Amino acid sequence: MKIISASGLAILFMAACNQPAMDRKQAEAIIRTEKAYPKAYEYDINMADPASAKKLIDAGLESEGLVTIDRTQKLKDAGKPIVHFTDKAKPYLVRIDAKYDNVQVVKVADMDLGEITNIQEKDDKLSAIVEYTIVYKYITPFAKLIQRDLSKPDTQRAELYFFDSGWKLKKQR
Numbered sequence: 137m138k139i140i141s142a143s144g145l146a147i148l149f150m151a152a153c154n155q156p157a158m159d160r161k162q163a164e165a166i167i168r169t170e171k172a173y174p175k176a177y178e179y180d181i182n183m184a185d186p187a188s189a190k191k192l193i194d195a196g197l198e199s200e201g202l203v204t205i206d207r208t209q210k211l212k213d214a215g216k217p218i219v220h221f222t223d224k225a226k227p228y229l230v231r232i233d234a235k236y237d238n239v240q241v242v243k244v245a246d247m248d249l250g251e252i253t254n255i256q257e258k259d260d261k262l263s264a265i266v267e268y269t270i271v272y273k274y275i276t277p278f279a280k281l282i283q284r285d286l287s288k289p290d291t292q293r294a295e296l297y298f299f300d301s302g303w304k305l306k307k308q309r
Contacts, residue, residue, distance in 0.1 A: 158266070162303060163255055163296065164252050167249060167252075167305065170304075173248050174247060174248040175247055176230065176243045176245075177243070179241070181239065182236075183219040183239070184218060188219060189219050195281055203220060205218060206220075225242075230243050244278050245272040245273060245275040245279055246272065247270055247271075248270070248273060249270065249271075250270060250289050251268065253269060254266070263297045264296045265296075268291070268292055268293075269289035269291055269292070272287075275287075
C-alpha cells in the first residue's frame with residue numbers, strides 16, 4: 137500500500153514539474169481570446185438627462201456638430217430625449233441600451249492588448265500573475281466625455297491557472 141501511495145505521489149510530482157512554463161506568446165493568446173481583444177470601449181449617454189446634456193455641451197460635442205440639445209423642455213415632455221445625435225455622430229453610435237431606451241451607447245475608442253510586460257509564476261508553477269497593457273486606437277470625439285488620457289497605455293493584471301487542458305484565465309465575479 138505504501139508503495140502505491142509513494143508511486144502515485146511521485147507521478148503527481150513529475151506531472152506538476154513537466155507542465156510547460158508560461159511564456160509571453162501563450163499569455164497573450166489566452167488574454168486576447170478570453171477578454172475578446174480588440175473590442176470597443178463604450179460610453180453610455182442618457183439622452184433625457186440634463187446633466188448628460190451639459191456634459192456634452194462642456195465637451196464641445198454640440199459645437200462640433202455631433203449632437204443637438206434642446207435647451208428648453210415642456211413639463212409634458214419630461215423624460216423624453218433632449219439630446220439628439222446628428223448624422224455626423226452615426227459612425228460612433230453603437231446601440232440603444234436594451235434596458236433603458238433613453239440611453240445611447242457610443243464608441244469612445246478601440247481597446248486592444250498592447251504587450252505582456254511581466255509574468256510572475258507562483259512557486260507551485262500552477263498559477264501565474266500576468267501584467268499587460270491595454271492600448272486605445274481610433275479614438276473618437278466622444279473620448280472627451282471620460283476622465284482618462286487614452287493616448288497612454290493602461291496597465292492591467294490577470295491571474296492564469298494551469299489545468300489538465302492547459303492555462304486558463306481566472307474568471308472575475
